[in-house]
Amino acid sequence: MQSKEDQVNAILVKAEGKMISMDHPVPCSTCHCVLNSREEQLEHYRSDAHIQKLQEKNRQKTGDSRSPLDVTKIEEVKTEEVILKCDICKQEFKNDNAMHAHMQSKKHRRAAAEQQQ
Missing domain, CATH: 3.30.160 (Double Stranded RNA Binding Domain)
Incomplete structure (x- = not known):
């Protein structure tokens, strides 16, 4: 499993390519908030709250009912086999x-x- 920092970096790489010119406020459809500057956009995408909401949204889409802690425990057990x-x-x-x-x-x-x- 990727570390939290690796996950954040992967998200940022994807997000930076999709960032919109900040001529006007940009909404975050995941968190239902408005971002007024590129710096605010970057800071928001790095935030724990945004990442957790993305993970929850992904779990809902895939039907995965396990919490992130459950996934970590399962992967730890697998690596110790x-x-x-x-x-x-x-x-x-x-x-x-x-x-x-x-x-x-x-x-x-x-x-x-x-x-x-």
Whole structure:
């Protein structure tokens, strides 16, 4: 999942291309407010309130009933999943370095030798 700062930056990049010349006030259709200057427009698009309303609007469109916290928790669980397993020793590892260290250990080599006999 993107960090909040990355999300804001992505929104700003999109928004800056769509910004209107400030000859007249510009409404924010998401927040139902009027922005009177380019600086006010930029500040508004960076605000937590605007971002939260955009996220809520997106959840309503997609039918996603989870809160942003639920999504974060689910993604945290997914990233913590064990991806490597030693079938000989029945041990699980989260990264290559841990698996490599295990494969070099006396315990693993002993178990592998016993299994081959």
